[in-house]
Amino acid sequence: NNKSKNVFPYILGRLLIYLGIILGTHREKGAYTFWSYAVGLPLPSSAIISWKFCHVLHKIMRDGHPNVSMLPFEFHSHLHGYGQLVSLYSKLLCTKMEFHTKHSEIPASLEVTDEVLERTAGTDINNVFQLTVEVFDYMDAELRLAEAVLRQLNMSIAISTLTSGQCKLAPLIQVIQDCSHLYHYTVKLLFKLHACLPADTLQGHRERFHEQFHSLKTFLNKARDMLYFKRLIQIPRLPDSPPNFLRASALAEHVKPMVVIPDEEELEEQEEDEPETLIDYVPEMYSLEKIKGEAQRYITQLKSQINSLETELEEQRVQKQRTLVENEQLRMELELILMTFSNIERSQATELRYNKLKEKHAELVANHAELLRKSADTVKMLSATQQTQEEIERTKQQLAFEVERVRQDSDMKVSVHTCLPLLELKHHEEQLQQKLLDEQFALLQATVTEAENIIQDAVATLDDPLHISSSSSPDYLISRAEATLNSIDKLQVGHSEYVKKMRDAGNLVRALTKFSHLTADTIISGSATAHMAHTDNADRLTEHCKTCATQSLQYLKNLKSKASLKGADPTSIQAAVQKILRIGQDLRPKGIDVGKEELGDVVDKEMAATSAAIEEAVRRIDEMMSQTRKDTTGVKLEVNERSAIRLLVLASTDLQKEIVESGRGAASVREFYARNSRWTEGLISASKAVGWGATQMVDSADKVVLHTGKYEELIVCSHEIAASTAQLVAASKVKADRGSKKLGVLQHASRHVNEMAANVVASTKTGQGQIEDKGTMDFSGMSLIKLKKEEMESQVCLFVSLFCHMHNEIVKFMCICMKNLTYFFV
Numbered sequence: 146n147n148k149s150k151n152v153f154p155y156i157l158g159r160l161l162i163y164l165g166i167i168l169g170t171h172r173e174k175g176a177y178t179f180w181s182y183a184v185g186l187p188l189p190s191s192a193i194i195s196w197k198f199c200h201v202l203h204k205i206m207r208d209g210h211p212n213v214s215m216l217p218f219e220f221h222s223h224l225h226g227y228g229q230l231v232s233l234y235s236k237l238l239c240t241k242m243e244f245h246t247k248h249s250e251i252p253a254s255l256e257v258t259d260e261v262l263e264r265t266a267g268t269d270i271n272n273v274f275q276l277t278v279e280v281f282d283y284m285d286a287e288l289r290l291a292e293a294v295l296r297q298l299n300m301s302i303a304i305s306t307l308t309s310g311q312c313k314l315a316p317l318i319q320v321i322q323d324c325s326h327l328y329h330y331t332v333k334l335l336f337k338l339h340a341c342l343p344a345d346t347l348q349g350h351r352e353r354f355h356e357q358f359h360s361l362k363t364f365l366n367k368a369r370d371m372l373y374f375k376r377l378i379q380i381p382r383l384p385d386s387p388p389n390f391l392r393a394s395a396l397a398e399h400v401k402p403m404v405v406i407p408d409e410e411e412l413e414e415q416e417e418d419e420p421e422t423l424i425d426y427v428p429e430m431y432s433l434e435k436i437k438g439e440a441q442r443y444i445t446q447l448k449s450q451i452n453s454l455e456t457e458l459e460e461q462r463v464q465k466q467r468t469l470v471e472n473e474q475l476r477m478e479l480e481l482i483l484m485t486f487s488n489i490e491r492s493q494a495t496e497l498r499y500n501k502l503k504e505k506h507a508e509l510v511a512n513h514a515e516l517l518r519k520s521a522d523t524v525k526m527l528s529a530t531q532q533t534q535e536e537i538e539r540t541k542q543q544l545a546f547e548v549e550r551v552r553q554d555s556d557m558k559v560s561v562h563t564c565l566p567l568l569e570l571k572h573h574e575e576q577l578q579q580k581l582l583d584e585q586f587a588l589l590q591a592t593v594t595e596a597e598n599i600i601q602d603a604v605a606t607l608d609d610p611l612h613i614s615s616s617s618s619p620d621y622l623i624s625r626a627e628a629t630l631n632s633i634d635k636l637q638v639g640h641s642e643y644v645k646k647m648r649d650a651g652n653l654v655r656a657l658t659k660f661s662h663l664t665a666d667t668i669i670s671g672s673a674t675a676h677m678a679h680t681d682n683a684d685r686l687t688e689h690c691k692t693c694a695t696q697s698l699q700y701l702k703n704l705k706s707k708a709s710l711k712g713a714d715p716t717s718i719q720a721a722v723q724k725i726l727r728i729g730q731d732l733r734p735k736g737i738d739v740g741k742e743e744l745g746d747v748v749d750k751e752m753a754a755t756s757a758a759i760e761e762a763v764r765r766i767d768e769m770m771s772q773t774r775k776d777t778t779g780v781k782l783e784v785n786e787r788s789a790i791r792l793l794v795l796a797s798t799d800l801q802k803e804i805v806e807s808g809r810g811a812a813s814v815r816e817f818y819a820r821n822s823r824w825t826e827g828l829i830s831a832s833k834a835v836g837w838g839a840t841q842m843v844d845s846a847d848k849v850v851l852h853t854g855k856y857e858e859l860i861v862c863s864h865e866i867a868a869s870t871a872q873l874v875a876a877s878k879v880k881a882d883r884g885s886k887k888l889g890v891l892q893h894a895s896r897h898v899n900e901m902a903a904n905v906v907a908s909t910k911t912g913q914g915q916i917e918d919k920g921t922m923d924f925s926g927m928s929l930i931k932l933k934k935e936e937m938e939s940q941v942c943l944f945v946s947l948f949c950h951m952h953n954e955i956v957k958f959m960c961i962c963m964k965n966l967t968y969f970f971v
Contacts, residue, residue, distance in 0.1 A: 164437055166201070170209035179205065192228040193312070199234040200316045206241065206253040207319055233293050234316065237286040241323075244283055248276075255326035256451075259462060262330060270341045277334040277350065284327045284357050291320050291364045314373050321368065324361055325381060325402040331357070332388055332399055339390045351390060358387040379405040397466050401459045403452050406445055505616050507830070509670065511837060516599075516662040518861075523592065523658045527651055530588055534581060540941070541577075576934075585650045586707075589643075592654045593704045596661030600701070603665035604694045607672045607687070617673035619732040625667040626726035632660040633719050644711050657704075664697050664718070671725050678732050686728045693721035796891040797832075797873055803887050804880045827876045834869035838862060863903075870898045 170176050183202075188195045245253050250265045266273045294313050331354060338347055362383045369380045381402035389395045606612050639653035671690040675683040696717040703713035845858035874895045881888045 164441065166205055167209045170205060170212075174210055175212040176205065176209065192231055195228075195231045196234065196312070196316075199231065199238060200319075202238060203234075203241075203316060203319050206238075207322070208254070211249075211252055230290070230293055230297070230313070233286075233290045237290050240283055240286045244279060247279075255323055255330075258458070259333060262333060266334065266337065270338070273334060273337055273341075277331070277338060280327055280330050280334065281350075281353055281357070284324065284331065284361075287320050287324050287327065288357065288360045288364065291317055291324075292360070295364070295367055311373055314371070317368060318374070318378050321365070321374075321378060321380060322404050324364075325404045328358075328361060328383075329401045332396075335390050336388075336393070336396045340393065344391055347390070355387055358383070377407070379407065394470070397463050397470075401455070403456055405452055406448060502616065502618060505673070506618070506621070507833065508615070509617060509621065509673075512669075513666060516666065520658050520662055523595070524655060527588070527654050530584065531651055537577060537581060582648065585648065589650045589654060589657075590705060592657050593701050596657055597698060597701050599661045599665045600668070600694055600697050603668040604691070606669055607690065612669075612672065613676065615673045616677045617670045619674055619729045622667070622670045622674045622729040623726060623733070625663065625670045626722050626729060629660070629663040629667045629722050630719065630726070632656060632663050633715050633722070636660045636715055640713065640715075660715075661697075664693065664722075667722060667725060668694055671729075674729065674732060682728060682732060686725065686732075689721055689724045689728065693718060693725065696721055796887065796894045797877055799887050799890070803885060804877070824876065824879055827872075827879075831869060831873035831876045835866070835873055838866035838869045842866065867899050870895050 166179055169178060183198065186194060186198060188198060241253065245251060248265055250261055251257050266276050294317060298310055298313060335347070335350060335354060338350065365380050365383065368374050369382075374380060381404060383402065384400075388399055636653070636656040639656040643650050643653045668690045671686050671693075675686040675690075678686065696715075700713055700715050700718060703709040842859065842862040845862050848855075848858065874891060877891060878888065
């Protein structure tokens with residue numbers, strides 16, 4: 146009882162002094178009055194006064210105005226050396242002031258939310274690293290003071306209840322409050338560092354934290370067992386082991402340690418056994434004590450509410466962290482799904498591009514085949530010319546033999562009469578030779594003209610709006626350019642051979658024909674390739690194609706005249722083609738992953754396009770035939786094949802639908818076509834061929850009606866349609882059932898198309914023969930010399946025919962003789 150009577154007035158007076166100073170700092174927004182009195186205190190002369198001054202300053206910094214942390218003078222130099230506890234306490238306060246001066250966002254009470262801590266640390270990892278080191282230093286200063294105090298005190302209950310012992314233990318309440326917050330900040334900052342830096346870099350931080358963790362846990366356990374702290378503060382408990390910073394999810398398991406200060410009512414209940422004695426000692430301050438007690442009780446209740454709210458906030462923060470982790474997992478799954486859809490769309494786009502390239506390649510192959518057919522026709526014409534030349538040579542030899550024989554058999558009387566025919570025959574021979582040379586040059590000119598037309602058509606194609614949508618691959622352009630360079634080399638050889646003797650133009654004509662087709666193909670392929678290239682390469686490639694066309698036309702122009710024939714040089718063309726070749730090699734892709742397209746759509750598109758082409762062909766042929774019946778008379782050619790082709794396509798479409806429905810089973814139409822991709826591609830090719838044949842037949846008929854085409858073209862188109870029909874029937878027959886009625890309809894339509902094609906061929910040949918028979922010879926416009934020339938040529942032809950007939954009879958007789966001899970020997 147005597148101890149309580151002596152201690153309580155001391156504690157009450159001390160609390161009143163603390164409360165007055167704290168309220169004064171808030172009133173004047175600083176601690177100017179406090180520091181003005183503190184300067185006059187005899188701090189160097191008394192270690193006890195210095196210790197109590199440090200305690201008061203520590204408490205005022207925590208509960209007073211934030212400006213208290215601004216140190217007006219360096220008091221550490223005055224207190225150092227007056228005892229170990231005072232020295233450690235002064236170092237702690239200096240560290241505390243420096244930390245809060247540098248980080249003004251964090252108050253001296255260290256009671257801030259995690260958001261403020263995050264904002265103070267910032268996003269720069271260097272700042273976070275530095276802040277963690279400063280918090281470690283802060284914690285070390287707190288723990289050194291606590292360990293020094295506990296080391297000097299006897300841990301018995303008697304010492305902790307004495308006034309001298311309580312004087313040393315009182316500052317540890319603020320130390321416990323600071324350490325609980327510093328521990329929480331250290332855990333938060335270390336988890337943030339481990340999320341940004343490697344674990345090896347933070348090995349020192351983890352070791353330092355483990356040391357502080359064990360020191361702090363030891364200090365709290367000792368303080369919890371002391372009677373002094375049980376009445377004044379509720380000390381939190383730390384976990385058995387420190388957090389595992391190498392596992393990010395351990396942050397959600399961390400719980401912030403909370404320090405709770407009991408209410409003033411609990412302290413009064415412990416002293417209610419002696420209320421009269423306490424009143425005797427402070428009768429004059431009872432009313433003030435009641436007011437201050439109520440104020441302190443309100444403050445304590447508010448702090449308790451704040452602590453409970455912070456606990457709830459910490460739980461909400463842990464729940465938020467878990468929600469963020471789940472959201473991150475969901476986001477990663479969503480990104481994976483979006484990436485999968487993106488890959489599917491990219492694959493579909495790649496398949497579409499592959500289909501377009503395939504269509505353009507088929508179109509270019511068809512054009513190339515047509516050019517090869519034209520080249521073959523030209524070669525046939527050249528071969529016929531060479532055969533004619535060989536026949537003329539044989540005729541000359543036979544004539545020479547006949548002349549020699551006549552000369553030996555004739556006598557001197559008739560020699561005078563035969564000289565004139567011999568001279569005429571020699572003159573005629575020279576004329577035939579000159580005619581042969583003229584025909585050679587005329588054939589060369591015709592070939593040059595045809596080559597010019599081919600190249601001019603290629604140049605016109607460059608500016609055609611329909612050509613803009615076409616495209617070609619760099620590999621095909623390279624193959625065309627290399628073939629063109631080879632043809633230029635052969636063209637140079639043929640040109641040099643013809644210029645030397647000016648006789649045989651066969652090699653030059655063949656080389657010129659091949660050169661014109663390959664050059665035109667290179668120009669068109671270069672323009673189509675430019676449509677898929679970048680702007681710079683496309684412009685350069687188009688420019689080189691036009692240059693190649695210009696140089697080719699200039700070279701062909703030089704071949705038209707005998708004066709400039711010898712000086713014609715294709716070197717400039719070769720240079721332009723080499724430039725095109727280099728650009729094509731630059732444009733060659735490094736690797737393209739092209740997949741298969743959904744072939745079902747392609748089949749439907751091709752069949753629809755073929756039907757549309759046939760309908761257009763029927764309309765155009767009807768218009769041409771009706772116009773021809775109105776405007777012309779004479780030989781007429783009726784094309785009855787168009788309706789049969791239309792019936793063929795309709796029957797093929799019906800059979801195709803039956804095949805798909807019977808063969809796909811539970812799969813879709815697209816899956817059926819994809820599973821039978823080779824058959825589908827054959828069906829597409831046959832459909833394209835039928836549509837192309839119908840279009841070509843219309844064009845050929847149009848040319849025949851306008852008297853600009855040949856009947857042979859209609860014959861070729863009819864054969865092409867018959868072949869395409871056979872291909873379409875074969876492609877459909879592969880998958881169709883043997884007993885299918887629609888297959889029989891298709892075969893009947895195919896036979897009907899073949900019959901109509903045969904009729905077209907027969908009608909064309911008949912019409913051609915009629916035109917040839919109707920041609921009459923008109924000699925009224927010829928001169929006497931021309932008539933004589935025609936007469937001589939006719940006689941020569943008659944003589945040659947008679948000689949050939951006689952030669953045939955001789956050979957026939959020799960064969961009979963040899964056969965009889967064979968029988969005889971047998």
